[in-house]
Amino acid sequence: MKTRDKIIHASLKLFNERGERNITTNHIAAYLKISPGNLYYHFRNKEDIISSIFLLYESHLDSGFQPYMGQEVSLELLVGYFDTMFETLWEFRFMYDNLTDILTRDEAVLKRYQHTQQQALNRSSHILSKLREDGVLAIEQEQITPLADTMRMIACFWIGYKQTHSINATITKASLYEGLLRVLMIFKAHATPESQGTFTRLEQHYQAMANTCFMPNLDVHSLAS
Amino acid sequence: MKTRDKIIHASLKLFNERGERNITTNHIAAYLKISPGNLYYHFRNKEDIISSIFLLYESHLDSGFQPYMGQEVSLELLVGYFDTMFETLWEFRFMYDNLTDILTRDEAVLKRYQHTQQQALNRSSHILSKLREDGVLAIEQEQITPLADTMRMIACFWIGYKQTHSINATITKASLYEGLLRVLMIFKAHATPESQGTFTRLEQHYQAMANTCFMPNLDVHSLAS
Amino acid sequence: MKTRDKIIHASLKLFNERGERNITTNHIAAYLKISPGNLYYHFRNKEDIISSIFLLYESHLDSGFQPYMGQEVSLELLVGYFDTMFETLWEFRFMYDNLTDILTRDEAVLKRYQHTQQQALNRSSHILSKLREDGVLAIEQEQITPLADTMRMIACFWIGYKQTHSINATITKASLYEGLLRVLMIFKAHATPESQGTFTRLEQHYQAMANTCFMPNLDVHSLAS
Amino acid sequence: MKTRDKIIHASLKLFNERGERNITTNHIAAYLKISPGNLYYHFRNKEDIISSIFLLYESHLDSGFQPYMGQEVSLELLVGYFDTMFETLWEFRFMYDNLTDILTRDEAVLKRYQHTQQQALNRSSHILSKLREDGVLAIEQEQITPLADTMRMIACFWIGYKQTHSINATITKASLYEGLLRVLMIFKAHATPESQGTFTRLEQHYQAMANTCFMPNLDVHSLAS
């Protein structure tokens, strides 16, 4: 891997593990066993590194949220989207510990972040619309975007929420699934009576996933069954 | 006002306006035109100032969330609680820009914060239970606490969310009402058919309130009518 | 006791226990539950307090080192002097942790200290002379002052020496007697053959004293026997 | 010279001249016309600088106190040791102005210091034993270590003693020779009658050295004659 990419990935790793505020450019250089000067050869400044990490974030989100023109809307598809979102959140969780602060510092990053988020929201709303048309959701058209937004919000702040409001502050994959179940709960509240069962099955699936985090050797096919 | 209180309020103001990480003790002293030594005469250190602000936060929350022994549960009462929460969040919004970081630094504050939040959650759950018994909410008993928790979560992170995900990042009272409406939306999703109308009226009330922010001279009695 | 004296004695106590450098004027005031302003009403500054402690030190030394015109020189008398010195050292031990530093800061105190020390040295030399005349010490007249000086030096720096060169750094009365025995060792090296026995008895006495520190209830008459 | 070494030597110089407590890291940086940041690039903190100075001290002492396997014990050899000790003390005299304080602050340095001192003491005792076997010293075997210890003590605190107890507080090489003569005095007190002459000659030698300090151009062969 090129030095530039090494710096991005080391920074991301260290930021996630110990918080962006606690990681200096010298920490990153020392971790990679390169000189601080070399780090600044590849990046103008620390903000520039963060900006590059956001670029990575954006492409993760974009590639995981591909629209699905023409395909039939399935719950699996929708869940695929949420899987993507939660995985992205895990990968870039340092951002969500400190989102306001980071975005306030760099106007350009803020704009790009908002654009990416807006696109993700549009796609989510589009899917919710289809689910409504298909009789899965009992919801008025004008409530669709607010609902998508609420779900996104819970996803975005779940990590920060867990870290501050739960006794055990360490974030794990299991605690992320807990967040997913919370989103599903809201989803289910808007489900038509006929689709309640489907949502129940989804819940059971993710509950199993959360449990699996502690039993990693089990092969999981809970949804398929 | 006593110097000690001046320091607390100036800190709160500056933290809210420019972020806690960007405000040094010297900034606070300079803003108040007192010496850094004087600031440290009144507070052991910066953490101590923050701790005192949290004390203020806790008493705001506690006094606004008085239990209502004996009274009849009304939507108005519940809404009063949310009004309190949203106003408190506004007053102490700097915390939510950086909650993980702040709470990680001071174990004692973390414990107190979590205790306060737990009590607020208990009271919310209690009210939801009553609403369920009164046939207002169609929700299983075991879903009550998760629902209360979700609503709290949206309340807690609404400001941070707005600040980072909306184009116009400036937080106003109107944008807080927007958050309130979002919570109501979730609420309404669990309403029994008979109480749908009540929730609709509530929505209209808060919508009016939000609009009034731009027309402050109008006397508002939207709920009464 | 008057506030002024309370300040002197509290300062002495705190300096001895925790080191002069580690005790601020605010510490002293807080310990006495008086205001810093009051402390500065009684003393111009910290140096002034230290100067007053030195005054106390000087009078201790002077009163314990009264010349003994006319009396017969006895070993008991001499030992009385060393008892005084060691007790004074114990009482004012903070000085000897940091003597250079303290005396460098205040010219006037330095001069007074040196004067007091010179007088103590003169008296010691005078006694040694008599002991020589009485056939107790086998020493040339011109070696008398250097010998007195060496003994004083060991006395003065014993505490500092113990604190830095022994594994167990805590200073106790017992460790002071250890220093006394060291001085006696030098003394004995200059004893005439006839007086060796007397010095041996002295050593046994102080050895017993050192042991007594751990058995405080025993009545000690080791010298008398 | 490398910056790191410059910092060590400048610190040593400034500490010796003005006392360690009175020299801040900023003083050192200013003296060397480097930035405080640069100083902290080379040293973790002030303790780290002091620790490095102690390393220097230890190697000075170790290299000057090489054991002398097989050689015949001569007074010259012994005196060589004391020369080393006194010169080392001169070079690092700031330590002895404040030894308790400095060693109390850093456990690791204390341990190393005590180890170095213990080794020096062992070697001194070993030499004294040989001198006793050779009929130079009239001393019981069990008194050897206390004697070595006493001599070391005088050496260690001579500078501090002179600085505080003599009218002319400025330390010179001549005043160091005075300390050496003091140690010799104790030594001589334990000499056998046959070796008294040798010690007298030694005294004369060092007396001459002390005088030479004021006549630096004279070639000194006082011992040889």
Place this chain on the structure above:
DNA sequence: AATGAATGAGCATTCATTCAT
């Protein structure tokens, strides 16, 4: 590409001392 020494403004904090009351 890379090194690593160097910068310097800034930070949280301390403490002897002052002063209005």
Place this chain on the structure above:
DNA sequence: AATGAATGAATGCTCATTCAT
């Protein structure tokens, strides 16, 4: 005599960034 709030220069130290090599 005494209070206690206030001062302000100073301290040890940090860290994003620069630059000669």
